[in-house]
Amino acid sequence: PAFGLFLFTIARDPLRIIILIAGAFFWLVSLLLSSLIWFIAVKVSDPQDERLQKGLLIFGVMFSVLLQEAFRFLYYKLLRKAIEGLVALSEDGCSPISIQQMAYVAGVGFGLMSGAFSMINLLADALGPGTVGIHGDSQLYFLTSAFMTMVLIFLHTFWGILFFHGCEHRRWWEIAAVVVMHLTVSGSSFCNPLYVGSLVPSYMLMAAAAAWAYLLSGGSAQNLRRFLLCKF
Amino acid sequence: MTELSAHLPQFQHGQLTENFPDTHLSNTNDNSERRHHDHSERRRNDHPESETNGQPQNNIQQVVEQDEEEDEELTLKYGAKHVIMLFVPVTLCMVVVVATIKSVSFYTRKDGQLIYTPFTEETETVGQRALNSILNAAIMISVIIVMTILLVVLYKYRCYKVIHGWLIISSLLLLFFFSFIYLGEVFKTYNVAMDYITVALMIWNFGVVGMICIHWKGPLRLQQAYLIMISALMALVFIKYLPEWTAWLILAVISVYDLVAVLCPKGPLRMLVETAQERNETLFPALIYSSTMIWLVNMAEEDPEAQRKASKNSTYNKQAPARQTQNEDAEADDGGFSQEWQQQRDNRIGPIESTPESRAAVQALPSNSQTSEDPEERGVKLGLGDFIFYSVLVGKASATASGDWNTTLACFVAILIGLCLTLLLLAIFKKALPALPISITFGLVFYFATDNLVQPFMDQLAFHQFYI
Numbered sequence: 001p002a003f004g005l006f007l008f009t010i011a012r013d014p015l016r017i018i019i020l021i022a023g024a025f026f027w028l029v030s031l032l033l034s035s036l037i038w039f040i041a042v043k044v045s046d047p048q049d050e051r052l053q054k055g056l057l058i059f060g061v062m063f064s065v066l067l068q069e070a071f072r073f074l075y076y077k078l079l080r081k082a083i084e085g086l087v088a089l090s091e092d093g094c095s096p097i098s099i100q101q102m103a104y105v106a107g108v109g110f111g112l113m114s115g116a117f118s119m120i121n122l123l124a125d126a127l128g129p130g131t132v133g134i135h136g137d138s139q140l141y142f143l144t145s146a147f148m149t150m151v152l153i154f155l156h157t158f159w160g161i162l163f164f165h166g167c168e169h170r171r172w173w174e175i176a177a178v179v180v181m182h183l184t185v186s187g188s189s190f191c192n193p194l195y196v197g198s199l200v201p202s203y204m205l206m207a208a209a210a211a212w213a214y215l216l217s218g219g220s221a222q223n224l225r226r227f228l229l230c231k232f
Numbered sequence: 233m234t235e236l237s238a239h240l241p242q243f244q245h246g247q248l249t250e251n252f253p254d255t256h257l258s259n260t261n262d263n264s265e266r267r268h269h270d271h272s273e274r275r276r277n278d279h280p281e282s283e284t285n286g287q288p289q290n291n292i293q294q295v296v297e298q299d300e301e302e303d304e305e306l307t308l309k310y311g312a313k314h315v316i317m318l319f320v321p322v323t324l325c326m327v328v329v330v331a332t333i334k335s336v337s338f339y340t341r342k343d344g345q346l347i348y349t350p351f352t353e354e355t356e357t358v359g360q361r362a363l364n365s366i367l368n369a370a371i372m373i374s375v376i377i378v379m380t381i382l383l384v385v386l387y388k389y390r391c392y393k394v395i396h397g398w399l400i401i402s403s404l405l406l407l408f409f410f411s412f413i414y415l416g417e418v419f420k421t422y423n424v425a426m427d428y429i430t431v432a433l434m435i436w437n438f439g440v441v442g443m444i445c446i447h448w449k450g451p452l453r454l455q456q457a458y459l460i461m462i463s464a465l466m467a468l469v470f471i472k473y474l475p476e477w478t479a480w481l482i483l484a485v486i487s488v489y490d491l492v493a494v495l496c497p498k499g500p501l502r503m504l505v506e507t508a509q510e511r512n513e514t515l516f517p518a519l520i521y522s523s524t525m526i527w528l529v530n531m532a533e534e535d536p537e538a539q540r541k542a543s544k545n546s547t548y549n550k551q552a553p554a555r556q557t558q559n560e561d562a563e564a565d566d567g568g569f570s571q572e573w574q575q576q577r578d579n580r581i582g583p584i585e586s587t588p589e590s591r592a593a594v595q596a597l598p599s600n601s602q603t604s605e606d607p608e609e610r611g612v613k614l615g616l617g618d619f620i621f622y623s624v625l626v627g628k629a630s631a632t633a634s635g636d637w638n639t640t641l642a643c644f645v646a647i648l649i650g651l652c653l654t655l656l657l658l659a660i661f662k663k664a665l666p667a668l669p670i671s672i673t674f675g676l677v678f679y680f681a682t683d684n685l686v687q688p689f690m691d692q693l694a695f696h697q698f699y700i
Contacts, residue, residue, distance in 0.1 A: 018315055018652060025649045028642055032681050035689035042688075057692055113645070117690060120637040 016105045023075060023109020023160075030071035031117065034064035065186050068110070069179050072160070075106055076167050107160020111153035118149045151202045155185060158209040181205055314612045315655050319648060321460055321521060325619050326647075328464040329471070329627040330640060338417040339472045340631050353475040365477035372478075373485050377500075380493065384500045388507055399519075403446055403462070407439040410465045459521050463616050467623035471631060479628055483672055486621060490666040505664050520613045612655075618667040622647050625675045633683050638690060642682040646674035 038060035042053070079102050159178045166174030188201045333339055350371070351364035386395050412435050419426050442462075445455045474482065493499040626643050633639035650671025658665050 017319065021319075021645060021648050021652070024645050028645055028678070031686060032678070035686040036681075038689050039685050053692075060689065061693070113641075116641055117638055118694070120641065 016101070019079070019102055019105045020109040020112070022078075023106040024113035026071045026075045027068065027110045027113040030067040031064065031114075034060060034067045037063055061186050062183065065182050066179070068114075069163075069182060072106070072110065072163055073167070073175075076164055079106065079164075103161045103164030104157065106164070107157035108153075110160060111156030114156060115149045115153040118145070118152070148202065151206050152185070155181075155202070155206050155209060158206070158213040161213040162209065181209065315652055317612050318614055318651060318655070321456060322614075322619060322622055322647070322651065323644075325460045325463050325467070325623050326626045326644060328460070329467050329623040330630045332414075332418075332464070332468060333471065333627050333631045336417045336421045338420070339468050339627075341472075353477060361477060365475065365481050368475070368478040369481035369485055372482055373489060376486070377489070380500045384504050384507075387504060400443075400447065403443060404439070406462045406465060407442040407458075408435060410469065411435060411438060411461075414465060414468070456521065459616060460619070463521075463619035464623060466620045467627055470620070470624045471627045476628075476632060479624065480676065483621060483625060484676060487666075487669040487672040490668040494664060494666040502664070519617075520615050521619065614667060618671075621668060622671060622675070625672065625679070629675075629679050629683075633679070634687055638687060639679060639682045642678045642686070643675045646678040647671045650674040
């Protein structure tokens with residue numbers, strides 16, 4: 001579905017593609033830095049201690065989430081500057097792309113990159129021979145991974161919109177809400193393989209974030225009804 | 233990104249003549265990707281390559297002044313389009329290379345090394361290996377430098393026939409021999425039975441159409457497709473025959489060399505560009521990937537011989553020495569040249585109107601057709617060598633990385649971002665810029681970082697199914 005989003009909404013406009021790739025790049029850099037921190041932490045710690053390793057991993061995840069949000073903020077700053085440049089250079093005094101579109105594309109960029117990194121090795125292995133969960137792990141590993149990845153991609157998209165909106169209007173609580181949501185979702189994934197603990201809250205949060213972003217983007221219940229009625 | 237667009241139109245020099253036979257692959261027809269900013273286009277119309285066959289130059293001059301401001305704005309809008317026009321072929325080339333590496337095992341087997349890299353890397357100690365790879369890289373780079381200088385000298389003394397001959401031989405080699413090997417390996421991988429007659433027919437058709445497209449006229453898309461294919465083939469050869477550390481070292485040194493060769497006043501590539509500009513000629517079309525069609529027309533009309541020679545030279549230069557030694561060597565040589573060439577050509581933006589009207593106008597007669605140039609239709613040029621080295625980076629990443637697809641993806645994004653930045657700089661500086669350094673640096677950094685740092689992290693995350 002995320003790839004479908006990409007095809008239908010982004011592939012038309014070259015500027016959006018650039019913003020998307022840049023968004024992916026920023027996410028990648030944040031991942032790089034966070035894994036650097038984790039790596040250093042692991043090296044200085046005792047590799048034999050299982051609990052410590054797991055704890056370090058959790059710490060790494062949290063740190064990575066914070067870094068991701070920080071990079072989202074940096075990306076927002078960059079895009080602001082870019083919009084000013086675009087406006088100055090365009091013929092009719094208004095930018096060819098609005099900050100909201102940029103927010104959406106940036107969110108998709110982040111999401112796609114994080115989803116790709118989470119899933120792609122799994123997919124490659126899935127093509128090969130093997131049995132899922134042969135050592136007593138869950139048999140639904142691939143399915144749940146797929147769903148979790150999808151929810152994360154969508155969440156990143158919505159968070160992008162919310163985050164940029166918050167920055168635009170200087171509503172710090174919105175930004176804080178995004179960060180808290182991200183932390184919650186990542187934290188819920190710690191309950192794996194107890195899947196009900198991670199997938200269900202994530203989907204609920206996604207629905208909430210979706211509704212919020214929709215409202216922020218100017219939609220309303222009325223619009224939604226009209227849209228659905230037109231179709232059917 | 234906006235800056236990029238904004239600056240693109242202001243690129244003035246853009247058109248480095250396509251005389252960079254040295255480094256660029258002979259992409260005869262592909263001189264295409266010149267990036268002209270509107271302004272630059274006008275100025276550059278002096279070059280035969282410019283949109284019109286040198287006719288509207290006068291008009292252009294006048295128009296330039298008037299339209300400069302308008303151009304700026306217009307080109308800004310289309311700046312993003314140019315970036316995408318380059319993204320797509322680079323992506324395609326990388327996709328082809330990665331797909332081949334993943335499926336056909338021939339290209340990851342060690343079957344020996346090129347004669348240009350005589351030292352082996354299967355040594356006992358790390359120090360020995362490092363020394364060997366440094367020596368290998370040094371030999372390769374000196375070969376490339378020699379070839380570049382040779383090409384520049386040939387071009388300066390107008391030995392066009394030699395250059396053309398060289399380019400034709402190189403592209404012949406690439407199109408026939410290497411695609412034959414490639415096809416054979418693909419068939420082996422998928423266990424497809426094929427008889428020699430069918431193969432001969434296919435290769436013959438492929439090769440002949442390729443030669444025509446690249447060195448003469450042909451549909452733009454087909455030409456671009458052929459250029460992408462030969463870049464991919466070259467990259468595959470490099471990946472197969474260069475040992476690990478040597479390959480990374482070569483990539484690093486090549487980007488430094490690129491930087492030096494294009495920007496230093498005495499650099500061979502720069503001299504090439506300037507000579508071509510003086511003579512108002514286009515650089516060898518065979519070594520450059522261009523995104524617009526006009527060039528083809530213009531070049532064919534204006535100075536077919538010179539153009540063809542130019543393109544041929546680039547490839548030939550590379551090919552000739554190689555041929556004497558080994559087939560594979562030729563490839564290596566070729567790659568080096570194309571790269572340099574590309575770097576030179578990288579930042580040339582040529583305004584090429586691909587609309588039929590502009591083409592007709594251009595072909596008809598100069599006078600006012602120039603002024604009616606549509607700033608939107610500018611083309612962008614990128615040297616083939618750049619394609620090749622980008623693909624080598626990504627291919628090597630996918631072949632040898634422990635992180636596999638993660639690393640490949642990371643390098644891919646890094647290269648694209650480097651390309652964006654380079655285009656941005658092009659817009660700002662408006663003269664030929666090397667395309668390699670920024671992208672290759674990003675790519676190398678991301679490759680090593682992802683492979684060593686991110687990979688263990690992601691592995692652990694995936695194992696526990698944590699999500700970040």
